[in-house]
Amino acid sequence: MTHAELWERHKAVMPDWLALYYEEPIEIVSGSGRRVTDGEGNTYLDFFAGILTNAIGYDIAEISDAVREQLATGIAHTSTVYLIRQQIELAEKIAELSGIPDAKVFFANSGTEANEAALLLATQNRRSNQVLAMRNSYHGRGFGTVAVTGNRGWSASSLSPVNVQYVQGAYRYRSPFRDLPDAEYIKVCVDDLRNVIDTTTAGDVACLIVESIQGVGGFSSPPDGLYAAFKEVLDEFGILLISDEVQTGWGRTGEHFWGIQAHGVVPDAMTFAKGLGNGFAIGGVVAKASLMDSLSANSLSTFGGNPISTSAAKATIDYLLDHDLQANAAKRGAQLADGLRGISEEFPELGDVRGKGLMLAAEIVKPDDNSPDPKTTAKLQQETKDRGLLIGKGGLYGNVLRMAPPMTLTEEETSEAIEIIRDSFNTLR
Known part of the structure; x- marks a missing residue:
């Protein structure tokens, strides 16, 4: 055909x-x-x-062999209502690599699901539906993630479960501040962040979600250090910082294992997906325990962290680390x-x-x-x-x-x- x-x-x-x-x-x-x-x-x-x-x-071969070994057991799926050894081993590895103190991990099936979970955690933890996001951003095609996507070409609905305000800084090439030196560029963007919080929110914002390099937005990014400067302001208000590492994680940027590390800051949570499974569907959130444990109702993921995807992901991490x-x-x-x-x-x-x-x-x-x-x-x-x-x-x-x-x-x-x-x-x- x-x-x-x-x-x-x-x-x-x-x-x-x-x-x-x-x-x-x-x-x-x-x-x-x-x-x-x-x-x-x-x-x-x-x-x-x-x-x-x-x-x-x-x-x-190493990834294919890991998947075949799991398939040979006859168990492709059990669900998170049971213990899953491969899921636990992978979570231990990601928690260690994250740099987030006392980290815990939740697995989903995609970057969209991961970002939806992170938004749920942050809004529940802070008891607020107010969220900050970056202009020109993309975080997925779910109801909440479309709402925090600052790119009209990928934002199909104005309806939203969260109250979103957008901040300057990530797309420098067409920014009105593009010609400023890095330090001055960061300063005006920080001033804009503070102004957005002061004038367009009630102050009790749940989180700011950022991509260290904007994926769908055209691989655009601010000068290194912007998000560390942002976090100083966020910390004044108790606002959480979520780093969307769906495209920037696992060493792809070359200089760091996670893209946000270029800014010299440890976020409260990071989301991941894509390259972790090398083609197998997996995503998730790694966050400090106090944030991860803040849900007040039962939850699970039927397919998230299943034995097949976590076997592939563990083999993928081992391969990329072993081969630097x-x-x-x-x-x-x-x-x-x-x-x-x-x-x-x-x-x-x-x-x-x-x-x-x-x-x-x-x-x-x-x-x-x-x-x-x-x-x-x-x-x-x-x-x-x-x-x-x-x-x-x-x-x-x-x-x-x-x-x-x-x-x-x-x-x-x-x-x-x-x-x-x-x-x-x-x-x-």
Whole structure:
């Protein structure tokens, strides 16, 4: 069956709002290492990894073996009403890695569920439905997470279970303060935070939820140290800080294991998902015990932390630690960033190169006025695909190319990708 035929079947039974890449969408049917093959036999170097989910790559023996070993027991699922050894072992590991004192862990099935759980914990703990979030943010497609998403392209409803106010600072490239030095930029954003609390809330705010690097928002981020400065203000009011590490966790940024660590602050809670399972569905929250234990009713997760997903996740963490993939992300990320900046010197359409480690973005603009250019962005994404490279897209205006390959990426593969991207930009001339 061709991709076109499969797409017709997709359109007949799937919702119109289910986003697909490319004018002619593709089906990925197999993979190995950092490469995948589609249903028509075309092979690609994968620089988006299932939206940062296949963090180690494809067909990893250690992960597959861990899953097969669990399947061989005949138990794929029991639910959290029973003890699950793999869940406990994984929670112990994540609690240790989190840096949060006296940490406890709750497992769910996705980043959306993880962020919903964190919002529930914070609002219950603080007895307040008031929440602060960042402009240009994305935290999921649930009722509460859509409410704290500060990006109109992904916020489908104005209805909300929480009272949300949005704060400046995370998307610096188009900020009115973009030209300020880092220290002054942080100061004006902190002043804005205090002003938002003083003028738009009743003071008893539950939490601020942040992404250290905004994922869907186009891999944008503030200067390091902003969230530490924010926390000083939050602590004055007793407001909790939640770090959404769904895309930035597990060493992907290269310099730290968790993205928020770049700001020199320990949050009250962190959420995680995506790369932890290397393709298996898992998410969760790690938080200080007093926050995690603050629910006043029974709860559970039917599928969260099941034996299969936690076996895969434990093998994934062991693999990335044993192979020091955080260091590899730093090296290959620096190589890729240098290549992208070289392209930006040749092509003014590449207005901004940003990100950390193997979480990099290229914002595409119209050279005459620096305005967003989503049409050229879509063209470049198609051109790279036609040359054998899969990359993502995002940003507030749909004009950002997102690159987040598996953290096992090699030097040769990075060079190959840079050349494909340069060749794709050459089609603009």
